Amino acid sequence: MELLSGADMIARFLQDEGVEYIYGYPGGAALHIYDALFRQDKVKHILVRHEQAATHAADGYARASGKPGVVLVTSGPGATNAVTGIATAYMDSIPMVVLCGQVMSHLIGDDAFQETDIVGVTRPIVKHSFSVKHPSEIPEVLKKAFYLASTGRPGPVVVDIPKDMTAPTERYEYVYPKKVKLRSYNPVTRGHTGQIKKAVELMLKARRPVFYTGGGVVTGDASEGLTDLVKRLGFPITTTLMGIGAFPQSDQQCLGWLGMHGSYESNMAMHHADLIVAIGARFDDRVTNNTSKFCPTAKIVHVDIDPSSISKTVRADVPIVGPAGSVINEMISLLQGREIANPEALAEWWQSIDGWREERRGKLYEPSAEGEVLKPQEVIEAVCRVTRGQAYVTTDVGQHQMFAAQYYKFDKPNRFVTSGGLGTMGFGFPAAMGIKQNFPDEQVVCFTGEGSFQMMMQELSTCKQFGGGVKIINLNNASLGMVRQWQDLNYKSRHAHSYMESLPDFQQLIGSYGFTALKVQTKEELESALERTFADNDELVFLDVAVDPHEHVYPMQVPLGSMRDMLLSKTERT
Amino acid sequence: MRHIISILMENEPGALSRVVGLFSQRNFNIETLNVAPTEDETLSRLTVTTIGDDRVIEQITKHLNKLIDVVKLVDLTEGSHIERELMLVKVKALGAARDEVKRTVDIFRAQIVDVTPSQYTVQITGDASKLDAFLEAMSPVGLLEVARTGVSGIARADKVLSL
Numbered sequence: 001m002e003l004l005s006g007a008d009m010i011a012r013f014l015q016d017e018g019v020e021y022i023y024g025y026p027g028g029a030a031l032h033i034y035d036a037l038f039r040q041d042k043v044k045h046i047l048v049r050h051e052q053a054a055t056h057a058a059d060g061y062a063r064a065s066g067k068p069g070v071v072l073v074t075s076g077p078g079a080t081n082a083v084t085g086i087a088t089a090y091m092d093s094i095p096m097v098v099l100c101g102q103v104m105s106h107l108i109g110d111d112a113f114q115e116t117d118i119v120g121v122t123r124p125i126v127k128h129s130f131s132v133k134h135p136s137e138i139p140e141v142l143k144k145a146f147y148l149a150s151t152g153r154p155g156p157v158v159v160d161i162p163k164d165m166t167a168p169t170e171r172y173e174y175v176y177p178k179k180v181k182l183r184s185y186n187p188v189t190r191g192h193t194g195q196i197k198k199a200v201e202l203m204l205k206a207r208r209p210v211f212y213t214g215g216g217v218v219t220g221d222a223s224e225g226l227t228d229l230v231k232r233l234g235f236p237i238t239t240t241l242m243g244i245g246a247f248p249q250s251d252q253q254c255l256g257w258l259g260m261h262g263s264y265e266s267n268m269a270m271h272h273a274d275l276i277v278a279i280g281a282r283f284d285d286r287v288t289n290n291t292s293k294f295c296p297t298a299k300i301v302h303v304d305i306d307p308s309s310i311s312k313t314v315r316a317d318v319p320i321v322g323p324a325g326s327v328i329n330e331m332i333s334l335l336q337g338r339e340i341a342n343p344e345a346l347a348e349w350w351q352s353i354d355g356w357r358e359e360r361r362g363k364l365y366e367p368s369a370e371g372e373v374l375k376p377q378e379v380i381e382a383v384c385r386v387t388r389g390q391a392y393v394t395t396d397v398g399q400h401q402m403f404a405a406q407y408y409k410f411d412k413p414n415r416f417v418t419s420g421g422l423g424t425m426g427f428g429f430p431a432a433m434g435i436k437q438n439f440p441d442e443q444v445v446c447f448t449g450e451g452s453f454q455m456m457m458q459e460l461s462t463c464k465q466f467g468g469g470v471k472i473i474n475l476n477n478a479s480l481g482m483v484r485q486w487q488d489l490n491y492k493s494r495h496a497h498s499y500m501e502s503l504p505d506f507q508q509l510i511g512s513y514g515f516t517a518l519k520v521q522t523k524e525e526l527e528s529a530l531e532r533t534f535a536d537n538d539e540l541v542f543l544d545v546a547v548d549p550h551e552h553v554y555p556m557q558v559p560l561g562s563m564r565d566m567l568l569s570k571t572e573r574t
Numbered sequence: 575m576r577h578i579i580s581i582l583m584e585n586e587p588g589a590l591s592r593v594v595g596l597f598s599q600r601n602f603n604i605e606t607l608n609v610a611p612t613e614d615e616t617l618s619r620l621t622v623t624t625i626g627d628d629r630v631i632e633q634i635t636k637h638l639n640k641l642i643d644v645v646k647l648v649d650l651t652e653g654s655h656i657e658r659e660l661m662l663v664k665v666k667a668l669g670a671a672r673d674e675v676k677r678t679v680d681i682f683r684a685q686i687v688d689v690t691p692s693q694y695t696v697q698i699t700g701d702a703s704k705l706d707a708f709l710e711a712m713s714p715v716g717l718l719e720v721a722r723t724g725v726s727g728i729a730r731a732d733k734v735l736s737l
Contacts, residue, residue, distance in 0.1 A: 119588060120591065123588075123591065123592060123595050124595060124599045127642075128642040129588075131587070131588070148642065182642065183645060183737070184583075184584065184642055184643065184644060184645040184646075185642050306640070307636045307639070307640075308633060308636035308637050308639075308640055311629070311632065312633060315629075
């Protein structure tokens with residue numbers, strides 16, 4: 001029998017759980033835990049410069065690896081600083097465990113120094129939370145936290161640990177719990193066969209089908225099955241922003257992604273479809289536009305592991321509660337030996353889709369001329385070319401995020417890492433850092449803008465200390481581009497506070513941390529700068545590219561319209 | 575439509591706030607709320623009445639079921655059920671009204687549980703509409719204080735909400 005203090009139990013548990021990296025920031029209430037981490041060398045702690053970055057870094061790792069990211073912060077401001085990152089993970093269903101120090105249990109409720117009711121503060125943005133009541137329960141609570149975070153529909157779990165629970169003098173028996181049971185939590189492992197049969201029959205009979213798949217396929221590790229299913233049927237597929245890469249985008253059957261800034265052909269196909277097979281997607285308002293005008297002629301099959309996602313905004317005709325992977329596999333086996341009923345209708349459907357594709361070919365944006373400032377889209381395309389579409393790509397939030405999603409082509413899941421649900425500026429750089437530190441051999445690119453980057457740029461210091469050879473591509477339009485775009489469209493170009501007239505000299509700023517920064521002003525400077533940027537995979541390089549501030553993201557769905565109501569450029573609309 | 579949802583949940587600190595928080599977070603409505611531990615001390619039973627169309631009620635039950643602290647729940651209004659609420663009411667009871675109050679109490683099969691020279695404290699149980707009717711009948715006399723427990727309920731016949 002092994003007797004350990006609560007703090008040592010935490011360190012030991014993290015080892016036994018196979019956690020390699022944790023991201024955190026010390027403080028009074030977490031000091032016993034930090035001391036325990038100091039006295040071991042298996043779990044590596046990365047000291048961030050702001051707790052929000054700890055959550056984003058752990059989140060980036062979780063999205064790239066599929067395993068829960070782990071964060072350790074102290075009570076009060078340490079924990080509240082982590083809130084934005086917890087909400088980011090919650091909105092995108094990312095597995096994360098956040099360990100928060102708390103004031104000693106006898107002080108709770110007294111407004112003690114650095115006391116915050118973090119379980120209360122985070123209640124609406126966690127999958128679940130725990131407050132440790134006795135040191136001996138730490139191993140079980142932690143196991144439950146990891147189990148909840150990573151199973152079913154994943155999400156962040158907060159564990160609140162009062163300082164006296166980790167006191168070095170109090171020792172209790174430690175056994176690593178291999179399994180835990182929660183009587184009220186039994187995530188479904190397969191869908192209802194009768195419903196899946198119904199869905200398959202609809203798929204076989206469909207004349208104008210579309211697959212619409214989301215982040216559930218990525219987190220459910222089901223992209224191989226999905227690719228198989230979609231290939232078998234020969235149907236078109238569009239993914240959500242979160243689902244990018246679950247089906248290879250270079251494949252002809254992939255229409256790109258859909259919604260507010262989705263591809264013209266995706267939105268047109270959705271609007272005219274007679275069957276929509278939604279898998280692991282949640283009919284988010286950025287996808288559906290006006291739900292009362294959404295896909296008027298389509299029957300809807302909706303597969304989701306979370307029953308509350310089904311018929312939340314759009315009524316499903318065939319709801320299937322189950323994990324994407326097993327439902328897809330069951331669909332595939334039911335399709336064995338079956339043929340679609342209307343191959344000629346499907347061929348006609350493809351003709352319409354190819355027609356839509358053709359309509360927009362070469363018209364997506366106006367490339368820049370020699371000597372001119374670059375278009376942001378060109379920069380993304382160039383980076384995609386240089387990295388052969390193989391990099392892990394993170395983004396911040398705004399125009400550059402949409403351009404990155406539109407113009408970088410992903411053939412693998414878990415590669416496009418973006419804050420889709422919450423839309424958190426500042427996410428991209430720390431997320432990239434988290435990925436790079438865990439996968440040092442991979443290329444990791446962060447597309448950002450000067451607005452977003454400045455929200456988390458203090459992490460340059462973390463990269464200096466712990467390494468993190470990420471390539472930061474700053475699409476610098478000296479504006480909050482997306483805000484500016486909305487102001488152009490809806491506020492007669494009154495650019496209220498969307499203009500940044502006091503930007504730092506990024507070369508000096510980055511240089512002061514000992515990193516390389518390059519500046520690109522015009523088109524012809526880009527290629528050589530990219531060559532230099534990607535020359536050494538271990539080196540952090542900041543590429544500051546001046547881009548056209550007048551560029552807008554198109555297509556753009558018209559507010560309150562249907563899927564097909566889109567602005568296609570500054571002068572064209574559907 | 576009005577629904578009565580009964581929930582068995584972990585009898586743990588924070589569980590109630592998760593349930594209540596869910597309603598405000600998702601813009602659902604709570605008419606009444608009633609909660610107490612059950613014979614199994616690890617469980618509490620919470621009964622909430624809420625108003626919403628079928629879509630809203632479906633979302634409410636799905637989201638409640640998703641809470642880790644919620645073990646089981648039933649929408650009692652889906653089947654035949656018994657609904658009860660307890661109310662304690664202090665009413666003025668002076669002069670001629672004193673007899674009138676007593677008669678009304680008898681008609682409603684309520685009980686007078688405390689008496690002073692100038693007032694009665696009445697205990698009454700029933701469904702919410704009966705309690706409303708009693709309050710209406712008493713209001714000309716003079717209501718001094720009203721304490722309602724909120725609705726509790728149970729399904730009729732064999733249907734049981736337990737582990």
